[in-house]
Amino acid sequence: MTLGALRPSSLVDQATGRLREQITSGEWPVGTKLPGETTLAKTLGVGRSTVREAVRALAGAGLVQARQGSGVFVVATEPVEDWPARLRRAAVVHVYEVRTLVEVQAARLAAERRTGADVAALHEALAARRAAAAGDDAAFVDADIALHAAVVAAAHNPVLTDLFAEFVPALRQGLIDLVDLLGLRHHDGNPGDDSHAALVEAVEKGDAEAACRTLQDELDHTLALLREAAQGAGA
Amino acid sequence: MTLGALRPSSLVDQATGRLREQITSGEWPVGTKLPGETTLAKTLGVGRSTVREAVRALAGAGLVQARQGSGVFVVATEPVEDWPARLRRAAVVHVYEVRTLVEVQAARLAAERRTGADVAALHEALAARRAAAAGDDAAFVDADIALHAAVVAAAHNPVLTDLFAEFVPALRQGLIDLVDLLGLRHHDGNPGDDSHAALVEAVEKGDAEAACRTLQDELDHTLALLREAAQGAGA
DNA sequence: CCTCTCAGGTTGTCTGAGGAGCTGAGGTGT
DNA sequence: ACACCTCAGCTCCTCAGACAACCTGAGAGG
Numbered sequence: 001m002t003l004g005a006l007r008p009s010s011l012v013d014q015a016t017g018r019l020r021e022q023i024t025s026g027e028w029p030v031g032t033k034l035p036g037e038t039t040l041a042k043t044l045g046v047g048r049s050t051v052r053e054a055v056r057a058l059a060g061a062g063l064v065q066a067r068q069g070s071g072v073f074v075v076a077t078e079p080v081e082d083w084p085a086r087l088r089r090a091a092v093v094h095v096y097e098v099r100t101l102v103e104v105q106a107a108r109l110a111a112e113r114r115t116g117a118d119v120a121a122l123h124e125a126l127a128a129r130r131a132a133a134a135g136d137d138a139a140f141v142d143a144d145i146a147l148h149a150a151v152v153a154a155a156h157n158p159v160l161t162d163l164f165a166e167f168v169p170a171l172r173q174g175l176i177d178l179v180d181l182l183g184l185r186h187h188d189g190n191p192g193d194d195s196h197a198a199l200v201e202a203v204e205k206g207d208a209e210a211a212c213r214t215l216q217d218e219l220d221h222t223l224a225l226l227r228e229a230a231q232g233a234g235a
Numbered sequence: 236m237t238l239g240a241l242r243p244s245s246l247v248d249q250a251t252g253r254l255r256e257q258i259t260s261g262e263w264p265v266g267t268k269l270p271g272e273t274t275l276a277k278t279l280g281v282g283r284s285t286v287r288e289a290v291r292a293l294a295g296a297g298l299v300q301a302r303q304g305s306g307v308f309v310v311a312t313e314p315v316e317d318w319p320a321r322l323r324r325a326a327v328v329h330v331y332e333v334r335t336l337v338e339v340q341a342a343r344l345a346a347e348r349r350t351g352a353d354v355a356a357l358h359e360a361l362a363a364r365r366a367a368a369a370g371d372d373a374a375f376v377d378a379d380i381a382l383h384a385a386v387v388a389a390a391h392n393p394v395l396t397d398l399f400a401e402f403v404p405a406l407r408q409g410l411i412d413l414v415d416l417l418g419l420r421h422h423d424g425n426p427g428d429d430s431h432a433a434l435v436e437a438v439e440k441g442d443a444e445a446a447c448r449t450l451q452d453e454l455d456h457t458l459a460l461l462r463e464a465a466q467g468a469g470a
Numbered sequence: 471c472c473t474c475t476c477a478g479g480t481t482g483t484c485t486g487a488g489g490a491g492c493t494g495a496g497g498t499g500t
Numbered sequence: 501a502c503a504c505c506t507c508a509g510c511t512c513c514t515c516a517g518a519c520a521a522c523c524t525g526a527g528a529g530g
């Protein structure tokens with residue numbers, strides 16, 4: 001009395017499984033053109049619509065992509081890559097290094113492309129960061145990240161924006177730990193305010209080089225602190 | 236000349252988008268029972284099979300789950316962080332811009348940190364790229380990407396390496412389309428060989444500035460070609 | 471009160487038809 | 501010899517209709 005496992009699953013699910021297996025096993029590497037609908041229907045022993053729905057399911061999972069008139073092609077062999085988990089596992093220094101690298105160039109684009117709305121958002125974020133300087137560490141870090149996110153957004157590249165968003169959780173935790181560990185805020189209630197103001201100004205004036213340099217200096221400084229902290233923790 | 240992602244097309248894709256929006260926007264929280272297929276077909280103005288395929292696509296992405304006899308239910312409101320799919324949807328120009336930005340800085344780090352093994356791998360990849368210049372477009376693009384991946388690997392930052400790997404599929408398709416579209420290889424069997432050789436040499440000598448500059452120039456050139464292609468496709 | 475039956479609604483599957491788009495072969499003109 | 505055009509054949513896309521399998525809830529019967 002298996003109570004439910006009698007029917008393996010719907011035909012569509014079975015077909016999806018068969019196709020997925022062909023892909024993940026490496027039988028059909030990336031770039032492979034799948035057999036046509038009618039052919040698949042015959043070989044799998046199901047109707048055409050069933051095959052179509054199975055293919056749609058794989059397309060939804062990001063494994064294949066259909067091109068009208070050409071065929072269905074394999075575009076990936078793994079369902080999903082878990083970036084958040086990977087970033088969580090990675091060393092903070094490595095994450096921060098990549099973040100620096102991405103964001104400095106984003107600042108350059110931002111200086112070249114910022115609109116009036118972007119400038120307004122930047123000033124608002126800068127004011128918010130100053131206001132949050134009086135709050136707790138987490139709030140201050142959030143406001144800081146929001147300002148940096150506004151800079152990235154001003155670059156007007158959705159891929160870049162998404163990429164930065166991906167880094168935010170890991171960044172947030174790392175920065176909170178850092179601020180807490182070094183007790184930065186004890187010596188200076190609003191660390192980096194000058195450089196952040198300079199950054200906003202550079203973006204506003206469209207001075208790409210200054211924006212780059214200012215941000216690079218600031219992030220390098222933080223990166224150095226992170227390395228020290230890592231050293232200290234290791235020793 | 237599909238060239239990536241400027242097609243709104245496909246009724247199924249549109250329907251999928253409409254439904255996905257309802258879910259991700261919070262309009263239909265987890266547990267919601269979707270309207271019946273016939274109802275959805277009427278309200279969306281499409282056939283029932285189209286609705287079914289759209290639902291299958293969402294099921295493949297893990298957003299909904301269909302139960303025969305009962306209905307279709309929302310089981311998640313976020314499509315799982317799916318970078319590959321996001322990159323596939325994004326405009327090629329945006330993807331390539333971010334790639335440029337990341338890789339140029341990676342080249343700088345590579346020049347500062349490369350080991351003997353890295354240099355050997357670079358020379359090997361360069362030779363492979365030359366060998367592949369005689370092959371078909373896909374093989375040449377693969378060899379080209381492998382060389383660039385070797386440069387990124389020499390930066391010795393795992394996050395950076397993973398990030399670049401994430402871009403490879405989207406990059407590969409975009410470059411194949413570009414090479415095919417412009418018929419680059421017809422005029423020059425091995426385009427960019429000089430600059431690639433210069434890049435490898437700069438990394439080998441530890442000249443970060445030269446590595447940066449060389450790579451930036453090359454990628455800017457390709458990016459300009461992509462923009463032209465996009466213009467041509469748009470007009 | 472519990473159980474059984476059944477009607478209505480839902481998803482699952484198949485088939486046939488026509489439309490739209492891509493690809494490669496073959497012909498045509500220069 | 502080369503470039504261009506045409507077109508047949510293939511592919512996916514969409515629809516409509518039909519029937520099967522299944523779940524749910526209301527109502528009859530015990």
